[in-house]
Amino acid sequence: MDKKLEETLPRGVALSWGLVKSTQRGPKREMSLKQILDAAITIADQEGLFAVSMNKVAKSLGFTTMALYRYIPSKEDLILLMQDAVFDIPIPEEILVDWRKNIREFVFSIMQCYQDHPWLCDVSTSGIPITPNNLRIVDWAMRIMANLPLDSNEKISIMVMLTSHARIYSAFQQNMEHAVQTGHNTGPVPGVDYNAALEQLVTSERFPYLRPVILAGAYAPQDDFKDDYGFEFNFALARILDGIEHYIHSKTKQDQNLS
Amino acid sequence: MDKKLEETLPRGVALSWGLVKSTQRGPKREMSLKQILDAAITIADQEGLFAVSMNKVAKSLGFTTMALYRYIPSKEDLILLMQDAVFDIPIPEEILVDWRKNIREFVFSIMQCYQDHPWLCDVSTSGIPITPNNLRIVDWAMRIMANLPLDSNEKISIMVMLTSHARIYSAFQQNMEHAVQTGHNTGPVPGVDYNAALEQLVTSERFPYLRPVILAGAYAPQDDFKDDYGFEFNFALARILDGIEHYIHSKTKQDQNLS
DNA sequence: ATAAACAGTATATAACATATACAATAAAGA
């Protein structure tokens, strides 16, 4: 228990918290962690996460590949730090009375971050976040739910539900845009080619319940995403909010009965 | 529109549907797609997705690396096909009257698949599935919702919500197990080390709303995952189901008012 | 003044996906 924090935590996580023993001897550093992350994020924004390599990042700063390893232990850590860095999003000062509005604002903010940095969808999330900016967002979620009759575990559960909702639909949006770009969708409306193909493959015999859905055109990517993130995103979010509201009501009633 | 299906679809997708022009001339094939996928899946099950390489898969079958490319166009396609192959899960013949039970069974089945093949969490899902076994599962979801008063888009939205819920919490479980294995958690209860670290880092000043949650121990990975996937999974799923139920009720009432 | 610790570099290595050229093979057409 008296182990130092930087030894307890994974190296990348420790770095994100600034837990670096600043050394005395030796030459001055010519780079900074922030510089490296900015450079890496720029590359990822422009060319995607796949284009981020230690070599490319270093070269864009005018240094050799190996110089990066004086700042970051591994590429895995670089990605982790990049992810945390871009989640430095603005958090509103005030919380509204209408908690549904607050939650919608919360989810939309995260969506915006995915929109600004599409490569975030390619970062494999290894579960519960423990880096500072990520926890700032978790704190925001806890603030929104502070006055709701929910215990800590329930709040965490809801927070996870909301953030994963944002992630999933951001991935969807990207997939749609990617499909349009790669030319499999040649028509003006995205998804028609896929849908035409699926109409042939999804037969009534093998997929009796899915077929009518495809014929109805509901399985094609929507093109109303840009403005409001599309029907399916909003419908699902509304169901989640309804579910929370229902639970809160039932709990409030229960409390009244007990008192 | 009169383009052939195998030209319209991405190559890997076309392969998954068996859209391969069986050739006449040349030597007989010594492998089969199924063999390759089985070998690759075995490696992934045992050593993780990261350990799957064209070389390793080929060698495990007694062939050279390049031989695989006579069967699969790229590694990306291999992963896609692996993913679809393991989702060949049993689907119940009968659908119960209680749709909530059906949906729970649906989600648990997918969870089981993630449990059997943990590497699935590392496969980057590029949006809406269009491979056969994946669509079989979508068909299952549509069957469950067949008699519910929902339109196609709403059903798709719910299906996405449910499948992503399974995925997210499977990733969580893995993360927990991984944290236990890599020794950052040295105690008998998983997550305590992280929690101890977070207690120091998450101060009241920076994270006023999150801090009490961490002090309450709600931010640590739970160890009750194995049996029922943990509290947070079930709570969130219950909220989703509540949200759907609430919507169905409100819609049914509306219909009655109109008639 | 000397030694220790550190910075950035140069070089090397092993793993990886995949292009290309080739020899062996089986079926189609003559």
Place this chain on the structure above:
DNA sequence: TCTTTATTGTATATGTTATATACTGTTTAT
């Protein structure tokens, strides 16, 4: 039957990747 032709698995080669190691020069502590 013989030739042509498409196809198989293989051998070899290329370019990219992350990262280990050894080295040179620099700054500070002793």
